[in-house]
Amino acid sequence: MARRPTILDVARHAGVSKSTVSLVLQKSPQIRPETAEVVRRAIEATGYVYNRAAANLRSSSTGLIGLIINDLRNPFFTEFAASFQTALFARGFATVISDSGEDAGRQDRIVQSMIEHGVAAMVISPAYGDTDTSFARIERAGIPTLQVLRQVFADTGTVPFSSFDYAEGSAQAARHLIQTGSRRIAFVGGLEGRPITAERMRGYVEETARAGMTPLTLFGRPSRLSGAELAGRLLDDHPDVDAAICFNDLTALGMMTEFTRRDIRPGRDFRLVGFDAIEESAQVWPPLSSVACDIGRFATDTAAALLSWLDGGTPPAPVRRQPVDLIVRASSAPRHD
CATH class of the missing domain: 3.40.50.2300 (Response regulator)
Structure with a gap:
């Protein structure tokens, strides 16, 4: 990483003293407006950032x-x-x-x-x-x-960048739904064109293609409100779909709200899987299957990597991905008819 520009760099660029630059930064009335403007241009040119602390x-x-x-x-x-x-x-x-x-x-x-x-x-x-x-x-x-x-x-x-193996998460969810007998699986939620949406979809797309299924994606904001709206569209426009993987749990919880309104029970009438395994996913009824990302451990590991960087001066690996695991609950469990 390049050296941080200093107040001396600004002073040299502006052709003034260090104390003059300091007075400009402090907005001192002692400095003439034209001198202050020269210093401000030098600050912009050098990329110097005033550290108040x-x-x-x-x-x-x-x-x-x-x-x-x-x-x-x-x-x-x-x-x-x-x-x-x-x-x-x-x-x-x-x-x-x-x-x-x-x-x-x-x-x-x-x-x-x-x-x-x-x-x-x-x-x-x-x-x-x-x-x-x-x-x-x-x-x-x-x-x-x-x-x-x-x-x-x-x-x-x-x-450096660190995250979860999202693609593997949707692949696990897709394989689970295929193995439990789902005939048409949709991916619901996530904004179109966003890299994170493509990442979370990738495993689903690959696994459904491998099974000879045609992928179906309904994009939308990753929220409860959007999830409910998307559930209505899915049920009205694609009655052949019998399962869905959601961009996140909020989308899935919104879908469950619309399902309840229409007397459709996840796990009995429709298989549903969320993503992130937030606490509420285990508390709703029926409990929501979800791709679990151990966010607590991830946060602790992130803190440790950052502090190690500060202590030793060596940055962590450029890219790190933490594994995920599918938690199967009643919303997608095999039916026993």
């Missing part, structure tokens, strides 16, 4: 780790954030958590703010969109950063 503590000793999550309303990501924070706290670090709300522009502003406030490192479950500016800031700042659960930055040598 550096006046008292250097970033490597603040004990603060930044965590940016794309959607904290999703319990899968919430559990990751809670477990990650707990693992860091045990090692004497505090976590600054922020939700980008699936907004790349908002994510960039959060990255800028975290760098300015002197976090020692960052972990990002990134939003989709134009994220080049965010990762360019991180590269210039030289802050150890991991991207998790979604990969949007290609250079994993600089920003």
Whole structure:
């Protein structure tokens, strides 16, 4: 990772003293507007990032780790954030958590703010969109950063990536449904064109093709509301479909709501499998089969890898994937007619 630009680099570029740059950064009225403008242009040209916390503590000793999550309303990501924070706290670090709300522009502003406030490192479950500016800031700042659960930055040598073996998860779900007698299986949920959707679908597509089935995909937001709407479309437009694998558990839980409204019981009338194995998947009735991603262990491993990087200066492997396992429950269990 390239050396972080310093205040001296800015001063040289602007042709002024270090103290002048410092006064501009502090918005001092002692500096003439035209001089301040020259310094601001030099800051932009060099990529220097003002660290507000550096006046008292250097970033490597603040004990603060930044965590940016794309959607904290999703319990899968919430559990990751809670477990990650707990693992860091045990090692004497505090976590600054922020939700980008699936907004790349908002994510960039959060990255800028975290760098300015002197976090020692960052972990990002990134939003989709134009994220080049965010990762360019991180590269210039030289802050150890991991991207998790979604990969949007290609250079994993600089920003390593870790996630789950999602493709194997949908393959396991598809094989299970085929073995239990399903004749037509749909994949429901996930936004079309998103890499994470393609990744979670891949095993399903391969296994259904191997079984001579024609894949059917209904795209939509990974939410309960969308799941209910997609269930209605599926039942009305594709009555031959007798099983589905969902992009996530929220989609599956939404489908179950529509099934209940129509007096269709998962496991008896329709086989249904979710993804992520959030806590609620085991508590609904009938209990929902789901591809289990051990998010607690994943969060602990992520924290350990990041702290090892900070302690030893060596980044983790560029790409790491944690295995998944299908949990079979009543929503897709073999029927005993």
